[in-house]
Amino acid sequence: MAITKLLHIKERSSGNPSAGLEAAIAYISNPMKTQNGRLTGSLNCTFQNAYKKMIATKKIYGKEDGRQGYHYIISFNPGEVTPDKALQITDEFCRRYLGTDYETVFSVHDDKEHIHSHIIFNSVSVADGHKYRYEKGDWKKEIQPLVNNICSKYGLEEIDVNETGINGIDYGEWEGNKKGTAPTNRDELRNLIDQLIPKVQSLDSLVEKLKESGCEIRVGKYVSIKLPSAERSIRTYRLGFAYEKENLIKRIAGETLSLPYINSPVQHQNEYKIVRAGFREAGKKTVYKSEYWKYKDSINKVQAINKQNQYLIEHGIRSEQQLQSRLSMIESQMDEIDVARKKLFVQRRMYQDLIEIIKSNPEEQAKEMIAEMGMDADSVFHFEKESRDLLEAYKTQKRILNKELALVKSIQAGYKKQIRR
Known part of the structure; x- marks a missing residue:
């Protein structure tokens, strides 16, 4: 067939x-x-x-x-x-x-x-x-x-x-x-390495086989290979996770590679959720004075003021200092999410070749292809799904934080105007 x-x-x-x-x-x-x-x-x-x-x-x-x-x-x-x-x-x-x-x-x-x-x-x-x-x-x-x-x-x-x-x-x-x-130099280099690994017993012998194929090799902290038809060398880690120096050694030894375990967004929710408890001071019942007197003829503005007052009450904010602390906390949470997202983006780029296999092929075929590379297919699929879900969770959380940040800044601006008057 x-x-x-x-x-x-x-x-x-x-x-x-x-x-x-x-x-x-x-x-x-x-x-x-x-x-x-x-x-x-x-x-x-x-x-x-x-x-x-x-x-x-x-x-x-x-x-x-x-x-x-x-x-x-x-x-x-x-x-x-x-x-x-x-x-x-x-x-x-x-x-x-x-x-x-x-x-x-x-x-x-x-x-x-x-x-x-x-x-x-x-x-x-x-x-x-x-x-x-x-x-x-x-x-x-x-x-x-x-x-x-x-x-x-x-x-x-x-x-x-x-x-x-x-x-x-x-x-x-x-x-x-x-x-x-058509296939790129990286494609050809991956194919060549995959073909040679079953035939060698060490990284040194892999290097010798590559040289016999006409490649130029440099081995140090990284392994750099220049194909006979290429103009420049390629560091093998740029070919993907399975081609990093330490993982080439593991594959030659017959070890199965596993991608790092990624916790699900549910397990991360306590790290990146918005802090809703607020700052409370017992015995105080007053809140910021709204600017209702200024917007009494505008229904939309009245609704905005009501929303501000509700926010202040829910979070027990009763002073300008508490409001500033709240603002700083939100900005800190947003910075943490940005750092986490960037780290996850970098990880996914490192394993982009594996992710592309998953995206471009039916599941069973993708698993076979990944296994042929000496990888643990289940861990690769877990990484792809959980990292994708986590990125989506970060995106949603950032959107919520942005809305809260805008609300807090509007309250802060209104308060400062009221003080100046």
């Missing part, structure tokens, strides 16, 4: 507009994933000149802007096909679907348990200059049925295109990268 995923490669907003296309071609031709280039093929070009030919075609027809190319992925079930059979299926699909119209390169990656193939083709036809156009529903009507037909020819199970809920998405609209670009 083979299923097709459809991606498009957008024009880069800065620098070389077709850099994403070039990076995508380089990614799918990775020798470490394609048996040193054996599991590759092309139509109307070669892998060596594919990018230059695609750019030349765009220039000939004056269509260098917009989408630069398309990236299709055909995924097979684990153990379903050999790499060579997957290459045959992919080759036949490209010839029947794209033919002589587009410069096309394709490859089979066999570095994972489930074999999958990548297809990249130009957005502009080399035959007549027309831009490729995907219409909604093409996956169901044309693309997947063709893959089914070829799979049937090779004795593989077909997918029911009318079946709903396949991976929870419409493959015609699916984008593996939310920015619509």
Whole structure:
């Protein structure tokens, strides 16, 4: 059974507009994933000149802007096909679907348990200059049925295109990268590290394997790696939690990583709730004098004054000093929330790669992907949910505090005006 995923490669907003296309071609031709280039093929070009030919075609027809190319992925079930059979299926699909119209390169990656193939083709036809156009529903009507037909020819199970809920998405609209670009240097570096970890026994041996792959390495407080095709190094902690130096060591040792436990907002409510008790002085019954005399002809202003008086009574505030203390307390609570929110935002950024996996995939698939990275999936899901809920609780609490702060300041301003008179 083979299923097709459809991606498009957008024009880069800065620098070389077709850099994403070039990076995508380089990614799918990775020798470490394609048996040193054996599991590759092309139509109307070669892998060596594919990018230059695609750019030349765009220039000939004056269509260098917009989408630069398309990236299709055909995924097979684990153990379903050999790499060579997957290459045959992919080759036949490209010839029947794209033919002589587009410069096309394709490859089979066999570095994972489930074999999958990548297809990249130009957005502009080399035959007549027309831009490729995907219409909604093409996956169901044309693309997947063709893959089914070829799979049937090779004795593989077909997918029911009318079946709903396949991976929870419409493959015609699916984008593996939310920015619509090809895999980045960080993606490739993650893949390379993930591939090497099961083959090494220590951080030193991982470093040696990376060097054998053509990478430049610096190891100190952090691990910095420069891919052969990259212009600059990347510190591994920027790849995500699972790639921090100490966690790489744990993964090599076969340990399962767990994210820090986040208490729920309910457990934090005593820390950040508004202090409602107020300051009470026994035996006193007077409160601030309102400015009713000034606003007696305005119903809205009378209501505002009543609200001020009610607040003062509820909180037992009977002096300017108590009001100022209340104001300081509210501002302090707001500062604490800001600090806590910032800390949580920083934590979520550190684990952004894991959070994106959760957001972009059905739960079971996300858990499998996280487990493959050597992480405890349950702790990752707990962290994502609880940190998200806590951020929402902080946001609500800040909104309540802002309203109270505005009310206290209005009372304080009115009191000062009354004193000046």
